[in-house]
Amino acid sequence: MSRRWNILAWSILGTVFIGMSVYLILNPTRTGVVPNYRFAASHWWTSQSMYPGGTHGFLYAPTFAVLFSPIHWVRPEILGEILWRAFGFGLFALALRSLSACSLQAAAPLSAFRFSNCDFLLLVLLSVPASLASLSNGQTNLPLSACLMLAALALREEKWKWAALFLNLGLVFKPIAFAPWLLAFEIFRKTKRALGTGFIAVVLFGLIHPNPAYAWGQLLEFLHKLLVSYTPENLRVSDLFGMLEKAGIPSLLKVNMVTRGLACLGAFVFVHWTFFRKGRIEGAWALWLASVLIFTVFNPRAETNSYVLISPLLAFAAVSYWREVEGGKWKGWILAAACLGLMCDGMGLWIYKATDVWFKPLIVILVSPLLFRVPEAWKAEAR
Numbered sequence: 001m002s003r004r005w006n007i008l009a010w011s012i013l014g015t016v017f018i019g020m021s022v023y024l025i026l027n028p029t030r031t032g033v034v035p036n037y038r039f040a041a042s043h044w045w046t047s048q049s050m051y052p053g054g055t056h057g058f059l060y061a062p063t064f065a066v067l068f069s070p071i072h073w074v075r076p077e078i079l080g081e082i083l084w085r086a087f088g089f090g091l092f093a094l095a096l097r098s099l100s101a102c103s104l105q106a107a108a109p110l111s112a113f114r115f116s117n118c119d120f121l122l123l124v125l126l127s128v129p130a131s132l133a134s135l136s137n138g139q140t141n142l143p144l145s146a147c148l149m150l151a152a153l154a155l156r157e158e159k160w161k162w163a164a165l166f167l168n169l170g171l172v173f174k175p176i177a178f179a180p181w182l183l184a185f186e187i188f189r190k191t192k193r194a195l196g197t198g199f200i201a202v203v204l205f206g207l208i209h210p211n212p213a214y215a216w217g218q219l220l221e222f223l224h225k226l227l228v229s230y231t232p233e234n235l236r237v238s239d240l241f242g243m244l245e246k247a248g249i250p251s252l253l254k255v256n257m258v259t260r261g262l263a264c265l266g267a268f269v270f271v272h273w274t275f276f277r278k279g280r281i282e283g284a285w286a287l288w289l290a291s292v293l294i295f296t297v298f299n300p301r302a303e304t305n306s307y308v309l310i311s312p313l314l315a316f317a318a319v320s321y322w323r324e325v326e327g328g329k330w331k332g333w334i335l336a337a338a339c340l341g342l343m344c345d346g347m348g349l350w351i352y353k354a355t356d357v358w359f360k361p362l363i364v365i366l367v368s369p370l371l372f373r374v375p376e377a378w379k380a381e382a383r
Helices: 002-026 034-045 062-073 077-100 119-137 141-156 160-173 175-187 189-205 212-229 240-246 253-278 280-297 304-309 311-324 329-341 349-355 359-371
Strands: none
Touching: 002 077, 002 119, 034 062, 034 077, 062 077, 062 160, 062 189, 062 212, 077 119, 077 141, 077 311, 119 141, 119 304, 119 311, 119 329, 141 160, 141 175, 141 280, 141 304, 141 311, 160 175, 160 189, 175 189, 175 253, 175 280, 240 253, 240 359, 253 280, 280 304, 280 311, 280 359, 304 311, 304 359, 311 329, 311 359, 329 359, 349 359
């Protein structure tokens, strides 16, 4: 039966990807944010600036432009679009499969639970809805979500080099991934050497260019772009403050920035305290949880598409309540409803307009108290 559930899960993933590929073929101009990546890759090899002024445009390190170049060179371009999404969605699917291997049903299973051996299928059904917008736009949120899952699993299992690999890869996909990188570097100290070595490799890879002076200049431009683009001002942000502004409650810039800073400090204290009081396994869960909450509710550039970063954790917590907590099934159903609610921007234009900006952060804020319980399956030693 387990094999049949897994086949069904892979079939759903395949159907979603094939459907998206057909859509791209029929609508080759609907490429989302990928033109920004192509702009950077083409400008990199012609020694032109990848970072024009303003808060938008290409917001990633030069390393991303180098790594994206093979996709950019694929012809016809629509094939490159499909390959890029295959990479992100494939990594996301493999991360969900790895997450399902945490032996959810082996951790005090409830006999009343209707399904057995279908953890992967449940995670797919609950996590994929929030991924559809990022898959459609070709955003890096999808592979970053996978990297966070795989890094947390590697930390849980004491696979320090693998954890460092995925945390450093996350830096390539989005600069905000420096937050969990720093948390792991400071708290999971056995990762320090691998994280440091990987970070140097990421930076050096981003300097691959016939003109070293140009490459170094682009690195400096990237750092300046970060300072400009992550200022929480005049942006359409789907986070706590975007939600408040949508409700007509204005926020002062200083209050905005101080609140985000305190949230980051609180995340560090929470992960530090959990690791040193409860151990590595609970600490890995705390790092994953703190990272995705900061990346969504307190991120000055959070978009509605960003919530794929938290959907796998919501899904895992939902299934754990169904399986592990007597009388706690209602909590699992709340989290499952939250997972489906994160698909609101793909439910039609009028629902998208009605829920834009404010609905997703509200969902995460309301269900976040249910996420601090570490699932028994997660606490079980990895086999």
